[in-house]
Amino acid sequence: VEVESRARANGDLTAIDPIVDAIEFLRLGADGETLLQLLTRVSRRLGIRIEVHREGAGLTGNLTGFLYTTTGHAHILVRASDPLTYQCRCILHEVGHLLCGHSGCVGIAPVDDKAPLSIAGDQLTVSPLELSTSLSGNVQSSLVEEQAELVARAAERRLLRPRYVRDETTWGGA
Amino acid sequence: VRGLQYVALLALTSVFLYRFGILVLRGDTKRRLVEREFLVPWLACGIGSLAMLTQGEIWSQRALDAPLGGTNILKLVQDVLTVTAFALGAWTALDLDEQRPTRRRTRRGILLVIFVAALVLTFFLTGDRGPTNYFYVEQNQGRPTVWIFAVTYILELAGVTGILLIGVWRRKAWPYWLFRIGGILVLVACLLELIDLVATFAPGLEAIRGGGRALFDPTFYPGVALIVAALGVFAAVKWCREHRISHYVDRLGTLCQKHALPTVTGAGRFGSLAQLTITVRDSYLAGSTPLTESDLKLLHDAEQFIEFELSHLIDLGETPTIIIEPERTQ
Numbered sequence: 292v293e294v295e296s297r298a299r300a301n302g303d304l305t306a307i308d309p310i311v312d313a314i315e316f317l318r319l320g321a322d323g324e325t326l327l328q329l330l331t332r333v334s335r336r337l338g339i340r341i342e343v344h345r346e347g348a349g350l351t352g353n354l355t356g357f358l359y360t361t362t363g364h365a366h367i368l369v370r371a372s373d374p375l376t377y378q379c380r381c382i383l384h385e386v387g388h389l390l391c392g393h394s395g396c397v398g399i400a401p402v403d404d405k406a407p408l409s410i411a412g413d414q415l416t417v418s419p420l421e422l423s424t425s426l427s428g429n430v431q432s433s434l435v436e437e438q439a440e441l442v443a444r445a446a447e448r449r450l451l452r453p454r455y456v457r458d459e460t461t462w463g464g465a
Numbered sequence: 466v467r468g469l470q471y472v473a474l475l476a477l478t479s480v481f482l483y484r485f486g487i488l489v490l491r492g493d494t495k496r497r498l499v500e501r502e503f504l505v506p507w508l509a510c511g512i513g514s515l516a517m518l519t520q521g522e523i524w525s526q527r528a529l530d531a532p533l534g535g536t537n538i539l540k541l542v543q544d545v546l547t548v549t550a551f552a553l554g555a556w557t558a559l560d561l562d563e564q565r566p567t568r569r570r571t572r573r574g575i576l577l578v579i580f581v582a583a584l585v586l587t588f589f590l591t592g593d594r595g596p597t598n599y600f601y602v603e604q605n606q607g608r609p610t611v612w613i614f615a616v617t618y619i620l621e622l623a624g625v626t627g628i629l630l631i632g633v634w635r636r637k638a639w640p641y642w643l644f645r646i647g648g649i650l651v652l653v654a655c656l657l658e659l660i661d662l663v664a665t666f667a668p669g670l671e672a673i674r675g676g677g678r679a680l681f682d683p684t685f686y687p688g689v690a691l692i693v694a695a696l697g698v699f700a701a702v703k704w705c706r707e708h709r710i711s712h713y714v715d716r717l718g719t720l721c722q723k724h725a726l727p728t729v730t731g732a733g734r735f736g737s738l739a740q741l742t743i744t745v746r747d748s749y750l751a752g753s754t755p756l757t758e759s760d761l762k763l764l765h766d767a768e769q770f771i772e773f774e775l776s777h778l779i780d781l782g783e784t785p786t787i788i789i790e791p792e793r794t795q
Binding site for chain 2: 330
């Protein structure tokens with residue numbers, strides 16, 4: 292609703308379409324869908340290989356998740372040192388970017404202006420990343436980030452349901 | 466046996482009243498009353514309680530049977546209520562796996578009507594039933610019409626219990642073990658009763674007559690109590706989890722207010738909690754919210770709680786890199 296009112300104020304309703312599409316896609320998942328199953332569905336829908344790197348290479352300070360896309364590939368970086376629930380939320384945020392058709396997180400750039408990721412064979416090299424100072428002021432209000440975040444929240448609400456919720460509701464009372 | 470009957474009655478009535486409390490106290494009564502997931506198990510418990518009450522624990526069978534004519538019609542009412550209660554439980558179990566079970570529900574409704582009609586018909590085959598008698602069937606099963614009624618009842622009870630067992634057999638939540646053991650005990654009780662009924666007329670089985678019947682109650686009522694206990698366990702597990710979620714949501718919400726962080730509205734139970742932990746953790750990692758040791762412990766406990774409850778959904782395994790191909794997952 293927030294994004295819609297802002298988009299209406301700007302006269303740009305196209306901002307809502309990716310979110311609606313993404314949420315519709317999320318709804319297609321089976322009951323009890325896991326995070327890995329969701330990633331598989333996203334991979335199939337977009338026809339890309341998704342790699343989730345949990346070493347946290349390149350992520351420093353308050354930078355806890357990052358998405359970098361190349362042709363046919365999406366690299367999602369999270370830090371294994373963060374709580375699992377937090378890592379999952381970071382992954383869902385990056386999935387939000389993917390489903391909205393974004394190429395990556397805005398406002399995050401390599402410290403030394405190199406490409407964020409370079410791949411030679413199986414070797415992935417990550418440049419140190421930071422929240423770009425020139426863009427950081429806009430990051431919180433950035434529509435792109437808001438879109439990804441809204442999709443992440445919707446995905447989280449769908450995923451985070453007790454394992455036996457139907458059994459408990461049926462036999463234990465709603 | 467009386468003690469077992471009391472336990473089963475108490476368990477059924479407790480679950481029935483618990484659901485009634487939900488209906489009255491939690492609001493949204495109209496929706497719940499038309500929601501099959503809520504209504505059918507509730508009716509099953511209520512009807513089961515009524516069936517247990519006809520055993521004479523609270524009011525004597527003579528007093529209950531008198532308004533019906535005092536000719537053992539109470540026995541028919543008891544059997545109809547028992548079969549209906551088990552059938553509603555069985556239909557509920559079958560519904561758990563089905564997305565659109567409307568057509569099958571109609572068939573099941575017709576089947577239940579046939580079951581009840583068969584009981585009524587076979588019961589009234591016996592003209593002279595005598596005065597109210599707790600042992601009406603046992604003392605009259607030598608009469609062919611009473612025997613037919615007894616066999617019809619026990620086959621129907623075994624049938625719906627079997628369907629109930631099929632419905633819950635592959636369900637994975639641990640309280641279903643109580644269901645399974647309870648259902649098996651009821652089936653064993655039905656088998657014992659059936660053996661006893663067969664022995665009534667079968668030559669050479671005189672020695673075991675009455676034995677199966679004697680074992681029916683000690684097997685049947687614990688079975689019923691276990692099935693109802695499973696319902697109680699489901700309710701307790703749900704209640705405990707919701708209580709813990711409320712606890713963490715309240716405390717993290719207060720923490721967010723204290724640090725002028727956004728709180729959560731309309732995100733569902735787990736969704737709200739997850740959102741709050743993310744908000745606090747984000748702000749803490751960004752260095753904009755200093756947290757005390759007790760705040761950090763609260764945050765950590767809430768995260769651990771989510772992780773424990775939802776480990777099956779968010780498990781990322783041990784590998785540092787997860788690769789998901791469009792066609793296959795490594």
